[in-house]
Amino acid sequence: MKALSVEDYLQNSKDFCLIDVRSPGEYTEAHIPGAVNVPLFTDEERAKVGIVYKQEGTDRAKQVGLRFVAARLPQMVEQILAAAGEKKIAVYCWRGGMRSRSVSHLMAALDYPVYQLTGGYKAFRRHINRFHATYKIEVPVFVLNGLTGVGKTRMLALLAERGYPALDLESMANHRGSAFGSVGLGAPRSQKDFDALLALALMEKIDAPCLIVEGEGRRIGPVHLPDYFYKAMEEGPHILLVADLNVRMERIVSEYRGCGDTSEELAAAVYGLQKKLGKAKCDALAEKIRNRMYDDAALELCRDYYDLYYRDSRRSSEDYLAIMDVNDLERGAEKVAAIITAFLAGKKAGEGENKTCM
Numbered sequence: 374m375k376a377l378s379v380e381d382y383l384q385n386s387k388d389f390c391l392i393d394v395r396s397p398g399e400y401t402e403a404h405i406p407g408a409v410n411v412p413l414f415t416d417e418e419r420a421k422v423g424i425v426y427k428q429e430g431t432d433r434a435k436q437v438g439l440r441f442v443a444a445r446l447p448q449m450v451e452q453i454l455a456a457a458g459e460k461k462i463a464v465y466c467w468r469g470g471m472r473s474r475s476v477s478h479l480m481a482a483l484d485y486p487v488y489q490l491t492g493g494y495k496a497f498r499r500h501i502n503r504f505h506a507t508y509k510i511e512v513p514v515f516v517l518n519g520l521t522g523v524g525k526t527r528m529l530a531l532l533a534e535r536g537y538p539a540l541d542l543e544s545m546a547n548h549r550g551s552a553f554g555s556v557g558l559g560a561p562r563s564q565k566d567f568d569a570l571l572a573l574a575l576m577e578k579i580d581a582p583c584l585i586v587e588g589e590g591r592r593i594g595p596v597h598l599p600d601y602f603y604k605a606m607e608e609g610p611h612i613l614l615v616a617d618l619n620v621r622m623e624r625i626v627s628e629y630r631g632c633g634d635t636s637e638e639l640a641a642a643v644y645g646l647q648k649k650l651g652k653a654k655c656d657a658l659a660e661k662i663r664n665r666m667y668d669d670a671a672l673e674l675c676r677d678y679y680d681l682y683y684r685d686s687r688r689s690s691e692d693y694l695a696i697m698d699v700n701d702l703e704r705g706a707e708k709v710a711a712i713i714t715a716f717l718a719g720k721k722a723g724e725g726e727n728k729t730c731m
Contacts (some may be wrong), residue, residue, distance in 0.1 A: 377463050377488035379500045383576070386697060392594040394476050395494070399467065403565035404496050406573060408465070411449055413472045435471075443603045446479065453480065462715035465490035465497075498565060498729045504572045505599050512581065514609035515713055518588040518693070521551070521679040522621030522671070523614045524702050525587040531706035537713065538581035545570040548594030551679075552645035557635045567596040582717050599618070610694040610716060612709060620700050624650055636662055639670075646678055690692040 391408040393400050396419040402409040414422060418441045442449075453462060453476075464622060466472035469492045480487040490496070517525045526543060533539040537648035548554040548561040555561055562570070578584065588611070591603050598606075610684060616624075629635055640659040647655050654677070661670040690696065695712045697707030 374477045375486075375488045376491050378491050379496050382463060382490060383500075383573075388641045389488070390453075390460040391490070392453055392465060392476070393455065393494075394466050397561055399494075401416045403494070403498070403563050403569075405465065405494060406566070406569055411456070413449070413466075413476060414438065416439075418710075423674060433655055449476070450479070450483065454485070461486060463488040463490055465493045467493050469493040470497040498567070501569050503570045504576070505568060505601070508572075508575065508601065510575075510584070510601065510605040513583045513716070514605045515583055515694075515716075516584045516588050516606050516609050516611045517585065517614055517709070518611055519614035519616075519699075520621065520683055522625040522673060523616045524621075524624055524699055524705075525614060527624075527702055528614060528699065528709065529585065529587060530707060531702060532585055532710060532713075535710055537585055537708065537710060538578045538579075538583060539585040540571075540574050542571070542586055542589055542593055542598070545574070546593040546596050548596070552595040553629070553642045554638060556629060556638045556642055561594045562596065564596050567593075568599075571599070571602070581712050583713065585713070612690060612712065613690075613693045613696045614699045614705065614709075615696060616700045618672065618675060618699070621675060622668055624670045625675075626667045630634065636665065649682070650678060 377389075382391070386407065390430050393408040393410045394413045395410070396412050396414050396416045398408060399419075400408075400412070400417040402411070415698075418438075422434050422438045422441070425437045462485060464473045464477045464480070464487060469490060473489050473493060477487050477489040492499075517528055519525050524551075526541065527663070529539040529541050533541075543549050543554075546562055546567050547558050549558075566613055575584075584605075586606060589598065589606070591597050629639065640662045643655045643659045643662065650658075658670050658673060661673075663669075694716065695709075697705055697708055699709075
């Protein structure tokens, strides 16, 4: 068994299969991105071992813990080997203590090369906090703005496919940042997991000439952006994406249809807008959604809520680096990429042409 520091792991993470031996509840709350959960104890067993430790001491807690895990150790070994494949095995628990040490010793005794992550998840979290406390963004952060359904998230993906350093913050949060943000996605990520994903993405793009993100508020669902990152977004060049209302409606409907049958979830989410729309309007929208009248519901939501709400918070046209027609997203991506490239080369956006690119 060898010790592995958080720093060494992050520098060589592609070589390792990271095994989280904490309980399922601990893993769900927060874990190192990419880690596979092979729990030594269930949540209930962990709680019982903790009580025994407090009341009867370490030795008795070890005995109780061993009784819980003895029968399933062979299955754990199989799970770890199946997850690792050809990669090196690295094991961690909460703070690099008995749980990860026990599993690491077991794997080593069976002649499998294994590493124990020094300090466990606690050391990783400390590393992430230190990164966010000291990191400075010294490159322009391009921000893609636009009304709901215009295709901002898809635009990020198209730019990433072209090799541009795009960060999908909503994917990191597992939330779209709206009243319907979690529909079809399951639970949003915890703040700890979001912090980790953002930090790792920034580390990966440490030498990038810029960053590209979608326009967001300080909060994306239940998580919030670090102050330094939000400030960089506010100060960065903003590009406004525009598309026809019917095009936006089709994109909205397509996205939510891609999440399976979410009609009841969508109908329930409508009532998050009740303060602005009133109960009668929400009742009517919910009924349309339950009756699969998605086009009508999406159009009404755009006209009566999203467009009104976001137009109030929109910058003036003079504040945008460019205003881009993205009815055709592929063509729009080429134009946005050209604008960004020109800006980075020190040229003025739209030099020799109109600022509004249609």
